[in-house]
Amino acid sequence: MKISDGNWLIQPGLNLIHPVQVFDVEQQGNEMVVYAAPRDVRERxxxxxxxxxxxxxxxxxxxVIGVRMEHFQGALDNGPYYPLNILQDIKVEMQxxxxxxxxxxxxxxxxxxxxEFWSLDFLRQRCAYYRQPVEK
Structure with a gap:
């Protein structure tokens, strides 16, 4: 199913739902699990x-950090599946x-x-990776 028209525009009749705010964070083994809501959920x-x-x-x-994003996971696990070379005993730190x-x-x-606002950053040695503007 094609959901965009190829020019980064959304076709009529489709609405994008994306994370807006972190609801909860859990540590499950060596994974960090983040639950994010598509709207403000500060009030009950x-x-x-x-x-x-x-x-x-x-x-x-x-x-290396892997990311899996799920929405409507459901009971059937239909994939897709990609082979990963996962090493055991990887030391991770969670804060x-x-x-x-x-x-x-x-x-x-x-x-x-x-x-209040969604922010997800990947950092290398505590410095965010930002592409520097090219000076002319």
């Missing part, structure tokens, strides 16, 4: 009838406080900011 009444995205961050190898949640593997980390 705003949480009614709100879908959640599940983002799973894991480290298959040192210095979860009131401001952000972070998973670190080697010199690479992923950080999700908690608060």
């Amino acid at each position: 009444t705003w949480q009614l009838d709100t879908p959640l995205f599940t983002l799973r961050f894991f480290s298959p190898q040192e210095g 979860n406080n009131a401001e952000f949640a972070e998973l670190k593997s080697g010199s690479l980390s992923v950080r999700v900011i908690k608060g």
